[in-house]
Amino acid sequence: MSLLDVSGLSCRFGSQTALSDISFQVDKGEIIGVIGSSGAGKSTLLRCLCALERPTEGHILLDGADLTQLSERDLVAARRKVGLVFQHFNLLNSRSVAANIALPLEIAGWPKPRIAERVEELLALVGLENHGHKRPSQLSGGQKQRVGIARAIANSPSLLLCDEATSALDPHTTASILELLADINRTLGLTIILITHEMEVVRRFAHRVLVLDHGALIENGSMATLMRDSRGDPRLERLLADTRPGLPETIKRQLSADPVPGGLTLMRIVLGPEAAKTPFLSLLTTRFDQQITLVQGGTLSCGGDLLTDMILAFSAPVTEPLAAFLEQQAHVTEVLGHVPSDR
Numbered sequence: 001m002s003l004l005d006v007s008g009l010s011c012r013f014g015s016q017t018a019l020s021d022i023s024f025q026v027d028k029g030e031i032i033g034v035i036g037s038s039g040a041g042k043s044t045l046l047r048c049l050c051a052l053e054r055p056t057e058g059h060i061l062l063d064g065a066d067l068t069q070l071s072e073r074d075l076v077a078a079r080r081k082v083g084l085v086f087q088h089f090n091l092l093n094s095r096s097v098a099a100n101i102a103l104p105l106e107i108a109g110w111p112k113p114r115i116a117e118r119v120e121e122l123l124a125l126v127g128l129e130n131h132g133h134k135r136p137s138q139l140s141g142g143q144k145q146r147v148g149i150a151r152a153i154a155n156s157p158s159l160l161l162c163d164e165a166t167s168a169l170d171p172h173t174t175a176s177i178l179e180l181l182a183d184i185n186r187t188l189g190l191t192i193i194l195i196t197h198e199m200e201v202v203r204r205f206a207h208r209v210l211v212l213d214h215g216a217l218i219e220n221g222s223m224a225t226l227m228r229d230s231r232g233d234p235r236l237e238r239l240l241a242d243t244r245p246g247l248p249e250t251i252k253r254q255l256s257a258d259p260v261p262g263g264l265t266l267m268r269i270v271l272g273p274e275a276a277k278t279p280f281l282s283l284l285t286t287r288f289d290q291q292i293t294l295v296q297g298g299t300l301s302c303g304g305d306l307l308t309d310m311i312l313a314f315s316a317p318v319t320e321p322l323a324a325f326l327e328q329q330a331h332v333t334e335v336l337g338h339v340p341s342d343r
């Protein structure tokens with residue numbers, strides 16, 4: 001049984017539909033990235049998943065309990081199963097770092113000595129051993145988010161929801177927070193749903209991607225699947241644009257849909273984890289009478305897997321045997337167009 005089973009979820013505010021008939025499952029230990037442009041419904045989904053919003057229709061089963069059917073009293077207990085990490089940390093500056101982390105444990109009625117022990121354990125887990133006595137205002141943004149994460153996992157939730165958890169951080173700090181979350185996922189087996197508008201974060205961190213668009217779930221798969229399905233879908237192409245190798249402007253200007261006599265054919269090729277380990281380019285050159293140039297791209301880390309996402313220039317028209325070979329070896333092949341060879 002899945003840890004989380006969302007079925008037929010819709011949420012409307014008057015005539016405004018924020019979520020429309022959404023269904024997906026999440027297994028224990030998965031890291032899911034939820035992405036979509038502004039107004040796609042990400043925050044509404046997050047609020048439904050932590051039972052802060054009652055959906056208009058549908059069911060949300062977390063550990064077998066339907067959040068949409070629970071009484072207010074049972075919801076309090078159910079909400080403890082969901083940890084929340086916020087974009088702006090939401091720490092209380094009137095309390096020390098340790099007391100911020102202790103807060104959910106106090107609310108849950110833990111005895112004081114056990115709280116102190118647990119807080120020490122959590123401070124060590126997030127790499128803030130000697131910072132417990134400080135006020136949040138004395139910490140950097142990355143350290144504040146570490147406190148936010150420690151507080152969110154204090155009660156050992158089944159699910160950690162991260163709401164734009166890295167959007168207020170610089171790229172270096174973002175990387176260190178994602179590393180911490182990946183560590184927590186690996187060591188504690190904690191299931192994580194990360195809601196963000198940053199594709200790069202999803203690409204590096206998530207095992208699976210859910211794409212929301214105008215309240216509908218339009219994609220649910222690995223990063224490799226998303227790359228394949230994005231062909232010809234402007235909504236997905238737009239989301240992926242910043243995170244994929246693109247053509248330089250000078251080449252783009254010369255691109256034609258029709259073959260150019262004596263020119264080059266430009267193709268986007270995505271290789272899955274297995275093919276990404278093979279000497280793919282030399283294989284192509286030796287097997288087929290072609291000169292092949294790497295125009296852009298290389299190997300990327302995608303949620304723990306390696307994918308190669310590249311644009312290649314082929315010196316001669318792509319023959320049927322070559323096309324068949326590419327189709328068989330590559331996860332995605334897409335002819336982008338043709339350019340003169342003296343570009």
Ligand SMILES: Nc1ncnc2c1ncn2[C@@H]1O[C@H](COP(=O)(O)OP(=O)(O)OP(=O)(O)O)[C@@H](O)[C@H]1O
Pocket residue numbers: 013016017018036037038039040041042043044045197
């Ligand atoms: N309480 C509300 N009352 C009315 N409309 C709402 C309410 N909450 C959300 N909406 C509408 O539902 C749609 C989805 O909003 P939501 O905030 O979930 O999107 P989002 O993907 O999180 O956007 P953003 O990235 O800008 O935060 C939007 O059109 C929004 O205006």
